[in-house]
Amino acid sequence: MQKKIYVLDASAIIGGFYSKSYANFTTSGAILEIKDLKSKILLQSALENGHIKVDEPDPEDTEEINQIITSSGDILRLSDVDRGIVALAFKFKRNGFKPIVVTDDYSMQNTLKTIRIDYQSVLTPGIKEIINWVKICKGCKKRYPSDYKFEECEICGSPVFRKRVKAVK
């Protein structure tokens, strides 16, 4: 069985996520994105006691990811730091691990799906039960289910954006 490894982006670190059972990695770029003092202090102690480790993708991983997201169009939506996180997960996969990326970033999740790397949201399962995502058209406000595949409204053609809503019981 492949060994699980968690790869955390800034949203995961700010959300206080790290696995207690498996190794957690992030990149120096993601660490630089953390600006608030409370998260910085928490991160500092997680780094000191080894709960979170810092690693970087190899140039070949970054190149591979750049090629993939250029052809999928995700290159426009991913920052350099986002790409670094995806490329780091890719490196772990290449080395025989089973990486799981923890991120709330929808574009990253999309890219990870394309390259068949597992991911999870920062939100805990308890919160997930009461929060749902929907997609809403910017123009006519039509609601679509969160798995609506297109980026444009089927009625008016306006862009569709993702929104968190409380689940209706």
Ligand SMILES: [Zn+2]
């Ligand atoms: Zn519309």
